[in-house]
Amino acid sequence: MSYDLLRSGLEAPICLTWEMTYYCNLRCVHCLSASGVRRDEELTTEEAKRLIDEWAEMKVFYINVGGGEPMSRPDFFELMDYCLDRGIGVKFSTNGTLMDEAAADWVASRDYLDVQISLDGATPETNDAIRGNGTYRRARRAMERLAERGFSFKINNVVTRQNFDQLEKMYALANRYGAQLRLTRLRPSGRGQNVWEKMRPTREQNKKLYQWLLAHPDVLTGDSFFHLSAYGQALQGMNMCGAGRIVCCVDPVGEVYACPFVLAPEFSGGNVRQPGGFAGIWRESLLFAHLREWQVGGTCETCNAYDLCHGGCMAVKHFTGRSLDSPDPDCVFGNAGEPGDARQFVPLGRKSG
Amino acid sequence: MPVNTQQSYEIPPQVSVRPERFGGLVYRYDNRALYFLHSRPLVDFLVELDGEKPLGAALEEFVAERGLDEGEYRALENALDQLEGKGIIREL
Numbered sequence A: 001m002s003y004d005l006l007r008s009g010l011e012a013p014i015c016l017t018w019e020m021t022y023y024c025n026l027r028c029v030h031c032l033s034a035s036g037v038r039r040d041e042e043l044t045t046e047e048a049k050r051l052i053d054e055w056a057e058m059k060v061f062y063i064n065v066g067g068g069e070p071m072s073r074p075d076f077f078e079l080m081d082y083c084l085d086r087g088i089g090v091k092f093s094t095n096g097t098l099m100d101e102a103a104a105d106w107v108a109s110r111d112y113l114d115v116q117i118s119l120d121g122a123t124p125e126t127n128d129a130i131r132g133n134g135t136y137r138r139a140r141r142a143m144e145r146l147a148e149r150g151f152s153f154k155i156n157n158v159v160t161r162q163n164f165d166q167l168e169k170m171y172a173l174a175n176r177y178g179a180q181l182r183l184t185r186l187r188p189s190g191r192g193q194n195v196w197e198k199m200r201p202t203r204e205q206n207k208k209l210y211q212w213l214l215a216h217p218d219v220l221t222g223d224s225f226f227h228l229s230a231y232g233q234a235l236q237g238m239n240m241c242g243a244g245r246i247v248c249c250v251d252p253v254g255e256v257y258a259c260p261f262v263l264a265p266e267f268s269g270g271n272v273r274q275p276g277g278f279a280g281i282w283r284e285s286l287l288f289a290h291l292r293e294w295q296v297g298g299t300c301e302t303c304n305a306y307d308l309c310h311g312g313c314m315a316v317k318h319f320t321g322r323s324l325d326s327p328d329p330d331c332v333f334g335n336a337g338e339p340g341d342a343r344q345f346v347p348l349g350r351k352s353g
Numbered sequence B: 001m002p003v004n005t006q007q008s009y010e011i012p013p014q015v016s017v018r019p020e021r022f023g024g025l026v027y028r029y030d031n032r033a034l035y036f037l038h039s040r041p042l043v044d045f046l047v048e049l050d051g052e053k054p055l056g057a058a059l060e061e062f063v064a065e066r067g068l069d070e071g072e073y074r075a076l077e078n079a080l081d082q083l084e085g086k087g088i089i090r091e092l
């Protein structure tokens, strides 16, 4: 997979995230979208359906649904069925608290539906310190319900310094349910910005994580850790930052961001409510066109691991005040620049109407 | 296993093909696998594949319409062998 292939742009994103609502009944300390309270201007059911129609027309294969807590939307099931009926596969991420018997029945009865339940530790102490009191028990309850129905779900675990030692236990837990473990990188996005320094895995842990991932090819990562491929061997996935190239994110009010971890005005290509809609933004936004052209320069350009790491994650650099042309703060060779040396990313503005 | 050109083939319902400038993308809903195809003629052929005639006849017609040569015909046939192995096309 090379940038060159993607320069001209894909007809539609491969990895499209739709954050359905900013409402959430929890307040996880690392929430990438700083969710909690619903916003008044969130897309209505009808607007959401038009958006889904557009995706179907563009032949979007599947979408990742998140939030906030997507299951809190009263039209959640209706909209998910609307996607599935139009041939769009769905994977939704949930904290599990709203997975009652009826919801579990619904999940188990649908084809091409994946469910990802968030759990950030193998013990209540570790998980609840991040996700809130009682959340471990409630997430496990949701898992039980799905497992009882023979449904194979995914457990999503954001890897932190504090839960790192529980990787094996998380893996065993997933296996016990016939589920798949998915590990995600902690990024300083949303509320994650406040906790990133004290929760990001240490260098030692990152190195172990790389080895652990190589030894556990059945563990999913959503391409989160490609910056660790620079240790020598490519981890599974496309090993590149897909922002605006293969990835994008529609937020609850219809803003189209380059990726779910950069919900900031300078990374918005526009709003689905404007003329041209989602497809217009994906195909014509100047920001996305720029991202497709852009390659990390600076130190990384002469690094012999460049083909494996491509300078790491744009979001992590941006929200730690680094230049996008600097190495990833978790650069395996310790080449990361100091925060604050940033020539900040210059927003290119939107393509207007 | 080579494709059987005497037989008709189709794209199974759980497979979706999307043309792209570099060729196209194929997604299998059942195992969530994504494939990159780097030949636009191959992708166009797949999009038109409707199982109405034997694969060999469909190929010959396609190649004639496009003015493709023998080498390109063989390349398409080889690619179809591989796609069958991946469950992207199947014998009717």
Ligand code: SF4
Binding pocket: A227, A230, A299, A300, A301, A303, A304, A305, A306, A309, A310, A311, A312, A326, A327, A328, A331, A332, A333, A334, A335
């Ligand atoms: S210098 Fe850049 S490309 Fe090389 S490993 Fe570090 S972040 Fe990756």
Ligand code: SF4
Binding pocket: A240, A241, A242, A243, A247, A258, A259, A260, A261, A262, A312, A313, A314, A315, A316
């Ligand atoms: S900015 Fe980071 S999280 Fe977003 S697509 Fe790029 S590498 Fe992935």
